[in-house]
Amino acid sequence: MPTPTKAQVPDAHPNPHPLVSDYSADPDMAELITLFATELPGRLDVIAQACRERDLVTAARIAHQLRGASAGYGFPAIGIVAGRVEDGLRAAHPDPASALDSVRSTLDELAALCRRVVPGPA
Amino acid sequence: MTPTTTPKPADDTRPTVLIIDDSDDVHRLLRVRLRSEELEFISAHGGAEGLEKVARHSPSLIILDLDMPDVDGLDVLRRLKAESATQDIPVIVLSGQHTPQDKVVAFDLGAIDYVTKPFELTELRVRVRSALRMQQLVQMLAQRAQIDGLTGLWNRAFFDRRWEEEHNRSARHAHPVSVALLDLDHFKLVNDTFGHPVGDAVLQTVGKVLQRESRQSDLACRYGGEEFALLMPDTSCADAEKVCQRIRAAVEDARWTRTPDLRVTVSIGVAGGGDAAALSPGEWVEAADRSLYSSKRSGRNRVVATDLSGHPPRLVRAG
Numbered sequence: 001m002p003t004p005t006k007a008q009v010p011d012a013h014p015n016p017h018p019l020v021s022d023y024s025a026d027p028d029m030a031e032l033i034t035l036f037a038t039e040l041p042g043r044l045d046v047i048a049q050a051c052r053e054r055d056l057v058t059a060a061r062i063a064h065q066l067r068g069a070s071a072g073y074g075f076p077a078i079g080i081v082a083g084r085v086e087d088g089l090r091a092a093h094p095d096p097a098s099a100l101d102s103v104r105s106t107l108d109e110l111a112a113l114c115r116r117v118v119p120g121p122a
Numbered sequence: 123m124t125p126t127t128t129p130k131p132a133d134d135t136r137p138t139v140l141i142i143d144d145s146d147d148v149h150r151l152l153r154v155r156l157r158s159e160e161l162e163f164i165s166a167h168g169g170a171e172g173l174e175k176v177a178r179h180s181p182s183l184i185i186l187d188l189d190m191p192d193v194d195g196l197d198v199l200r201r202l203k204a205e206s207a208t209q210d211i212p213v214i215v216l217s218g219q220h221t222p223q224d225k226v227v228a229f230d231l232g233a234i235d236y237v238t239k240p241f242e243l244t245e246l247r248v249r250v251r252s253a254l255r256m257q258q259l260v261q262m263l264a265q266r267a268q269i270d271g272l273t274g275l276w277n278r279a280f281f282d283r284r285w286e287e288e289h290n291r292s293a294r295h296a297h298p299v300s301v302a303l304l305d306l307d308h309f310k311l312v313n314d315t316f317g318h319p320v321g322d323a324v325l326q327t328v329g330k331v332l333q334r335e336s337r338q339s340d341l342a343c344r345y346g347g348e349e350f351a352l353l354m355p356d357t358s359c360a361d362a363e364k365v366c367q368r369i370r371a372a373v374e375d376a377r378w379t380r381t382p383d384l385r386v387t388v389s390i391g392v393a394g395g396g397d398a399a400a401l402s403p404g405e406w407v408e409a410a411d412r413s414l415y416s417s418k419r420s421g422r423n424r425v426v427a428t429d430l431s432g433h434p435p436r437l438v439r440a441g
Contacts, residue, residue, distance in 0.1 A: 064189065068239035069147030072151040
């Protein structure tokens with residue numbers, strides 16, 4: 001069962017479609033947005049590791065946190081996709097493998113979205 | 123000598139908001155996004171920690187997540203509303219769960235508001251303001267219900283409750299405590315001679331004397347028509363007698379600009395000591411009342427103190 005891809009450090013590679021926070025112009029939010037962007041790869045790693053270990057509870061919990069928080073940092077699109085990951089993991093499945101299969105493409109979509117995140121203005 | 127045990131106005135310090143959520147993001151975002159509201163924030167990252175911090179900090183408002191791994195939010199809410207010390211703290215639920223059933227349960231358990239995640243900042247801000255404003259109004263109303271309208275002192279109902287609490291505390295920790303009952307001398311004559319408006323002015327002035335001459339830790343109350351009570355925690359009978367002598371002298375020395383012929387005196391009965399466990403709160407007040415009666419019988423305008431430490435009680439001082 002293929003595992004979700006590991007997110008790259010956003011500013012280490014060319015990023016033709018940067019994802020910028022809706023609050024990038026708010027000086028109060030600058031530090032928080034940078035913190036969020038910095039922590040994103042780590043959160044995705046936790047989800048990836050949890051999936052490898054068939055730990056749906058942990059994977060769903062991290063997805064839940066991203067779902068609830070991302071819009072607060074100005075990245076509502078991440079929250080929406082994370083929400084689909086959470087719902088998929090929490091839905092009834094015959095076994096963990098089936099659950100993970102059901103969210104595989106959504107996890108890829110989430111990782112791709114997160115790779116586009118840049119902390120500052122576009 | 124520091125004044126007074128005036129009932130405090132509505133609290134003008136910064137309100138404290140306790141955030142109970144297992145997500146670090148929520149704590150960070152709320153602290154930054156609500157910075158303009160001039161609030162003090164306390165963080166708890168789980169239900170158990172939240173309950174402990176509520177007990178320790180008595181916040182003005184709680185923002186509560188529902189989905190937490192240890193003690194879930196509904197259980198926290200249930201426990202908060204089951205305790206008299208915490209049941210009146212307003213709770214705003216901030217949750218990613220937003221089925222109608224979730225909201226119904228939360229409101230039924232006593233939440234005053236329900237905001238879904240991801241929250242919209244402006245909406246959350248006004249809901250927090252509204253909750254704090256409502257809480258301040260409730261506190262003011264509660265306070266007004268415990269204050270005597272004429273003198274501004276605490277009223278009898280408040281005194282009875284606080285005396286019971288203080289008596290229990292003193293008994294538990296073997297601390298001394300004293301209670302004084304003060305009764306204006308010949309007050310009916312004052313009303314009959316000078317009229318009730320003057321009588322009211324006398325009561326107000328004596329109330330101010332009590333506030334001025336008692337200590338910060340004391341609790342001054344209007345106990346009845348022309349009767350006052352003074353609760354003095356952590357105070358021996360001898361020290362209580364000194365406070366009351368000061369009050370007696372200040373009342374006697376008061377001058378009445380509009381009624382120069384008026385002279386007002388007060389008789390005071392004190393019951394105090396270090397053995398609160400030996401007598402019930404009611405028996406203690408009865409002892410103060412007997413001291414007051416002795417003060418009246420022995421000529422008025424004097425303090426009679428009875429030390430209740432040890433048995434039998436002994437008269438400490440009259441005069």
